[in-house]
Amino acid sequence: MNIESIKDCYGCGVCATVCPRDIIGISLNVLGFYEPVILDSSQCIDCGLCCEVCSYLHDELSLQKVEIQSCAAWSKEKAVRQKCSSGGVSFEVGRILINKGYKVCGVRYNTEINRAEHYIASTVEELIPSIGSKYIQSYTVDGFKAIDRKQKYLVTGTPCQIDSFRRYIRKFKKEENFILMDFFCHGVPSMLMWKKYIKEVKKTIGKITYLSWRNKVINCHDMKTMIIDNEKIDWHDSYNLLVKGEKGYYNSRLSQGDVFYRLFLSDTCLGKACYEKCKFKYDRSSADIRIGDLWGRMYKHNEDGVSAAVAFTQRGWELLHECNLEIVEHSFDVVAEGQMKEMPICDELYKRMKILLQRDDLDINQIYRQLLIALKYRKVMNRLKHPVRTMKNILKKIGK
Ligand SMILES: Cc1cc2nc3c(=O)[nH]c(=O)nc-3n(C[C@H](O)[C@H](O)[C@H](O)COP(=O)(O)OP(=O)(O)OC[C@H]3O[C@@H](n4cnc5c(N)ncnc54)[C@H](O)[C@@H]3O)c2cc1C
Numbered sequence: 285m286n287i288e289s290i291k292d293c294y295g296c297g298v299c300a301t302v303c304p305r306d307i308i309g310i311s312l313n314v315l316g317f318y319e320p321v322i323l324d325s326s327q328c329i330d331c332g333l334c335c336e337v338c339s340y341l342h343d344e345l346s347l348q349k350v351e352i353q354s355c356a357a358w359s360k361e362k363a364v365r366q367k368c369s370s371g372g373v374s375f376e377v378g379r380i381l382i383n384k385g386y387k388v389c390g391v392r393y394n395t396e397i398n399r400a401e402h403y404i405a406s407t408v409e410e411l412i413p414s415i416g417s418k419y420i421q422s423y424t425v426d427g428f429k430a431i432d433r434k435q436k437y438l439v440t441g442t443p444c445q446i447d448s449f450r451r452y453i454r455k456f457k458k459e460e461n462f463i464l465m466d467f468f469c470h471g472v473p474s475m476l477m478w479k480k481y482i483k484e485v486k487k488t489i490g491k492i493t494y495l496s497w498r499n500k501v502i503n504c505h506d507m508k509t510m511i512i513d514n515e516k517i518d519w520h521d522s523y524n525l526l527v528k529g530e531k532g533y534y535n536s537r538l539s540q541g542d543v544f545y546r547l548f549l550s551d552t553c554l555g556k557a558c559y560e561k562c563k564f565k566y567d568r569s570s571a572d573i574r575i576g577d578l579w580g581r582m583y584k585h586n587e588d589g590v591s592a593a594v595a596f597t598q599r600g601w602e603l604l605h606e607c608n609l610e611i612v613e614h615s616f617d618v619v620a621e622g623q624m625k626e627m628p629i630c631d632e633l634y635k636r637m638k639i640l641l642q643r644d645d646l647d648i649n650q651i652y653r654q655l656l657i658a659l660k661y662r663k664v665m666n667r668l669k670h671p672v673r674t675m676k677n678i679l680k681k682i683g684k
């Protein structure tokens with residue numbers, strides 16, 4: 285028995301990591317999501333390891349007994365907080381563990397092939413590319429395979445990647461060597477969408493040399509508005525892509541209509557598993573620590589960024605308190621305010637998007653335009669479903 289028949293799974297790559305014959309590859313499927321392929325089934329020895337570690341094949345989480353402890357947290361170092369997506373918890377946890385002799389398996393953006401990928405950092409300097417969320421699915425296999433289970437590691441990833449990874453280290457009785465960290469996860473968008481987006485950006489700025497999804501300052505030439513300044517962006521407005529290329533810079537924010545963020549956050553192009561098989565929303569995790577953006581009312585006036593930090597193990601909780609972090613303990617519902625509690629709804633728009641993304645003749649802006657009316661209609665219908673909330677938002681805007 286092996287994972288041969290599995291389709292539309294989490295694409296976590298742990299099956300490929302564990303396979304003793306090295307016959308499982310992970311590649312993008314037609315919809316732009318990672319999926320396993322058996323490269324040579326005649327070499328399969330039927331050991332069943334790939335199925336054993338696969339989170340997709342199990343209904344229960346790999347971490348069963350949890351005691352949730354939660355807090356708001358942010359780095360005591362201003363520069364770290366400015367670079368990271370929210371409060372910089374991820375970097376501070378990585379930094380302290382590296383100083384204790386651990387390595388970190390985190391995610392960087394590879395500008396050569398325009399993908400996010402797991403890699404190993406052994407020094408604090410090597411940890412820097414892992415700073416900041418890359419809002420696309422990461423390719424895990426090279427990073428996971430480079431892990432020596434006898435050594436100590438922090439491994440970060442989406443909750444589904446982490447759930448499979450815990451099964452993997454448990455199988456080899458090595459859990460004590462690892463600290464696992466995931467995040468509240470909205471889902472991952474199709475790489476078809478990302479490739480179309482980046483193709484348009486490259487037309488303006490040439491080959492990409494640097495990319496940040498959550499840029500908190502505008503310190504460069506904004507190609508859209510042609511403005512050069514050093515404006516600090518309120519953290520709440522930091523869905524702000526900064527792309528540097530050989531011919532210039534590109535800056536684009538959700539609040540100004542960025543097409544990537546509009547499509548990603550409209551839930552029209554996420555992985556099938558994110559709609560149908562995600563068992564990791566809200567307080568469900570197999571990590572020691574879960575991080576996220578603390579968007580709730582408690583910190584709504586904070587402009588620098590606050591992380592939500594949740595520990596599911598005592599080890600995780602103690603580690604958070606050792607880091608270079610300001611910590612304010614809160615109940616879980618305060619820390620997780622605004623996070624998704626259920627899977628997103630897979631509606632007609634998703635089906636249309638699937639077809640549009642596969643068309644080579646359409647660019648990202650043409651696709652967005654084709655969906656625009658339907659997206660607006662959906663927004664209006666949602667508002668009508670929640671009249672009180674809508675009124676409150678309108679009054680808030682008038683007040684501002
Ligand atoms: C696809 C995706 C969806 C997310 N959805 C939500 C959400 O719904 N709600 C929420 O509050 N937060 C979400 N986050 C997390 C959020 O963006 C911040 O990472 C979080 O607030 C922690 O911020 P930080 O400043 O501590 O760390 P950051 O500086 O953001 O560090 C990011 C950490 O995540 C890892 N990482 C980055 N990109 C990826 C990736 N593509 N796959 C796996 N690991 C990655 C890095 O290795 C690093 O350890 C999401 C992140 C991603 C990548």
Ligand code: SF4
Nearest residue numbers: 293294296297299338
């Ligand atoms: S969910 Fe992960 S372990 Fe399971 S088949 Fe897919 S890639 Fe392999």
Ligand code: SF4
Nearest residue numbers: 443444469471558562
């Ligand atoms: S939403 Fe769920 S299934 Fe999708 S990437 Fe995140 S954890 Fe995995």
